[in-house]
Amino acid sequence: xxxxxxxxxxQPAFYPFKDRTFTERxxxxxxxxxxxxxxxxxxxxNCLLQETAFICPxxxxxxxxxxxxxxxxxxxxxxxxxxxCIWHAIYTRAEKMNRLDMLLEILPPLDWxxxxxxxxxxxxxxxxxxGYYKTLKSVTLAAPEKRxxxxxxxxxxxxxPEWWAGDSNPHPTPAHEPVSDLHKKLNSGxxxxxxxxxxxxxxxxxxxxxxxxxxxxxxxxxxxxxxASAMPRTSxxxxxxxxxxxxVEPVLQMAARDRTRISFQADLLGASASGIHNVLVISGDHxxxxxxPFSRMSPWDYDSIQGIWMARKLRDDGITLDxxxxxxxxxxxxxxxxxxxxSEPRFQAIRAEKKINAGAQFFQTNxxxxxxxxxxxxxxxxxxxxxxxxxxxxxxxxxxxLKKINHLxxxxxxxxxxxxIDRITNATDPKLVSHQLxxxxxxxxxxxxGVHGLHFMAMNNITYFRQVLAETGLNEITIKK
Numbered sequence: 001x002x003x004x005x006x007x008x009x010x011q012p013a014f015y016p017f018k019d020r021t022f023t024e025r026x027x028x029x030x031x032x033x034x035x036x037x038x039x040x041x042x043x044x045x046n047c048l049l050q051e052t053a054f055i056c057p058x059x060x061x062x063x064x065x066x067x068x069x070x071x072x073x074x075x076x077x078x079x080x081x082x083x084x085c086i087w088h089a090i091y092t093r094a095e096k097m098n099r100l101d102m103l104l105e106i107l108p109p110l111d112w113x114x115x116x117x118x119x120x121x122x123x124x125x126x127x128x129x130x131g132y133y134k135t136l137k138s139v140t141l142a143a144p145e146k147r148x149x150x151x152x153x154x155x156x157x158x159x160x161p162e163w164w165a166g167d168s169n170p171h172p173t174p175a176h177e178p179v180s181d182l183h184k185k186l187n188s189g190x191x192x193x194x195x196x197x198x199x200x201x202x203x204x205x206x207x208x209x210x211x212x213x214x215x216x217x218x219x220x221x222x223x224x225x226x227x228a229s230a231m232p233r234t235s236x237x238x239x240x241x242x243x244x245x246x247x248v249e250p251v252l253q254m255a256a257r258d259r260t261r262i263s264f265q266a267d268l269l270g271a272s273a274s275g276i277h278n279v280l281v282i283s284g285d286h287x288x289x290x291x292x293p294f295s296r297m298s299p300w301d302y303d304s305i306q307g308i309w310m311a312r313k314l315r316d317d318g319i320t321l322d323x324x325x326x327x328x329x330x331x332x333x334x335x336x337x338x339x340x341x342x343s344e345p346r347f348q349a350i351r352a353e354k355k356i357n358a359g360a361q362f363f364q365t366n367x368x369x370x371x372x373x374x375x376x377x378x379x380x381x382x383x384x385x386x387x388x389x390x391x392x393x394x395x396x397x398x399x400x401x402l403k404k405i406n407h408l409x410x411x412x413x414x415x416x417x418x419x420x421i422d423r424i425t426n427a428t429d430p431k432l433v434s435h436q437l438x439x440x441x442x443x444x445x446x447x448x449x450g451v452h453g454l455h456f457m458a459m460n461n462i463t464y465f466r467q468v469l470a471e472t473g474l475n476e477i478t479i480k481k
Contacts, residue, residue: 016116022162045114053094070339071412072256078412106166175250180277192453199234217228230290256282272330312359336360345380362391
């Protein structure tokens with residue numbers, strides 16, 4: 001158990017990818033020993049301790065370097081329940097240190113050439129370049145405020161290389177015409193309806209095409225899942241192409257779990273070139289949420305916020321991560337996931353702001369059942385002036401059976417109020433009560449300020465979905481006031 005980081009190291013330490021001199025190996029061995037004891041250091045060579053309240057984010061099983069996943073909780077990590085959620089610990093300590101706003105800086109993915117090497121060498125090299133005495137004087141003898149500024153500047157230039165240059169400032173999309181029908185409808189104030197479809201475990205998309213036909217005139221867009229629950233299915237890209245050819249606008253999920261930063265940028269360019277102009281950038285479920293045999297347990301080359309940042313730079317600046325110019329800029333509407341019931345509302349609001357600053361234009365939330373809890377989340381967003389900066393589509397599903405309720409309760413980031421479960425389980429007609437609760441939930445969410453649409457998930461019965469639309473009037477054109 002590291003002394004300063006409230007978690008064990010989840011993965012082994014990295015080792016260099018190239019031969020090192022005797023002096024370098026000695027330095028690295030020393031740093032691995034000391035920092036391993038104090039912080040559970042993995043020797044990533046891209047140290048962020050200065051930024052993350054001196055708790056190493058590499059203790060996160062997903063290696064997330066910009067905040068928690070959608071399953072974050074005060075109790076434990078959603079991947080390994082024997083450990084605390086490292087990002088909840090980072091937020092909690094940063095709050096006590098009055099350093100929460102530092103967590104808005106968009107931190108870069110690993111530079112893999114540096115993994116296994118000494119991060120202290122970067123510090124030493126910079127101090128030598130500036131002059132050891134001058135550096136020491138600037139961070140010890142200057143006036144307190146200037147000393148803090150000098151300290152932060154010194155380490156910022158180390159953790160923010162030129163190829164990344166992340167910051168905590170908003171990066172709004174330049175003025176342009178909407179690039180998709182979903183984008184256009186949300187801009188116009190229309191209350192939008194999206195529906196999530198999971199591609200089949202099949203090389204035949206005929207059943208999927210039939211589902212698209214049923215949804216054709218009922219929704220504004222169909223969200224295509226990408227390896228949901230860490231299970232292989234027909235690729236989301238192929239399913240999105242089928243949706244486009246069927247006259248249904250897709251929202252293409254792009255999970256970081258199954259991509260490197262190279263393939264991610266390639267897929268973004270390919271999606272735009274193929275006429276897919278809505279993308280939802282997510283980190284993806286951990287492999288242990290799937291079925292055995294499990295994939296590699298630490299497959300993330302980047303996280304969702306880094307993905308949003310790369311997508312925005314590729315689209316708006318026409319620049320790839322390695323600095324090359326794109327001949328024709330891609331066009332897409334950038335979406336992100338939101339988790340109202342993960343961790344605590346004030347912490348999730350910081351993560352939401354970070355995604356918006358990076359370039360997210362719309363959110364599709366995890367499932368919402370608890371209205372007071374969701375109102376607390378909206379209030380936390382409002383305190384940070386975020387509701388006017390992003391389109392919010394709220395996730396919904398009916399509680400059609402006890403089996404479904406028990407399944408949802410096992411998923412991270414989902415909260416179902418006890419009274420709602422009791423009302424269904426004690427009813428003489430559970431299906432009727434479930435239907436009534438679903439309609440009540442839709443009506444209340446539709447009326448909430450800051451909500452721009454509803455996102456229906458985990459619904460296999462499209463006939464029932466269309467019935468709900470008819471009963472609630474959601475299938476009519478609605479302008480949000």
